[in-house]
Amino acid sequence: MVELVLVYCLAADASACVERRPMLDAVSSPMACLTEAQPLAAAYLAEHPKYRLSTWRCEIHNRPERAA
Numbered sequence: 001m002v003e004l005v006l007v008y009c010l011a012a013d014a015s016a017c018v019e020r021r022p023m024l025d026a027v028s029s030p031m032a033c034l035t036e037a038q039p040l041a042a043a044y045l046a047e048h049p050k051y052r053l054s055t056w057r058c059e060i061h062n063r064p065e066r067a068a
Contacts (some may be wrong), residue, residue, distance in 0.1 A: 001061045002032065003024070004033050004036065004057075005058070005059055006041050007055045007056065008048065009052060009054040010050055011050055011052045017054055018051075020044065
C-alpha cells in the first residue's frame with residue numbers, strides 16, 4: 001500500500017505546520033501516488049490560502065503477513 005503525505009505550513013509562520021494524509025483510491029504503486037499528489041496538494045491550497053506546501057512524500061507500507 002502506498003500513502004501520500006503532504007505537509008503544509010502557514011506562510012506567515014513556517015514553524016506552524018500540519019500533516020495531511022489524504023485517502024487515495026486504490027493506489028498501489030509509487031508512480032500512481034506521484035500522479036495523484038499534485039492535484040490533491042493544489043486542492044488543499046485553494047481551500048487554505050494562508051498555507052504553503054512545505055514537503056510531500058509517498059510512503060510504502062507493506063501489508064502484514066497473516067499467520068498460517
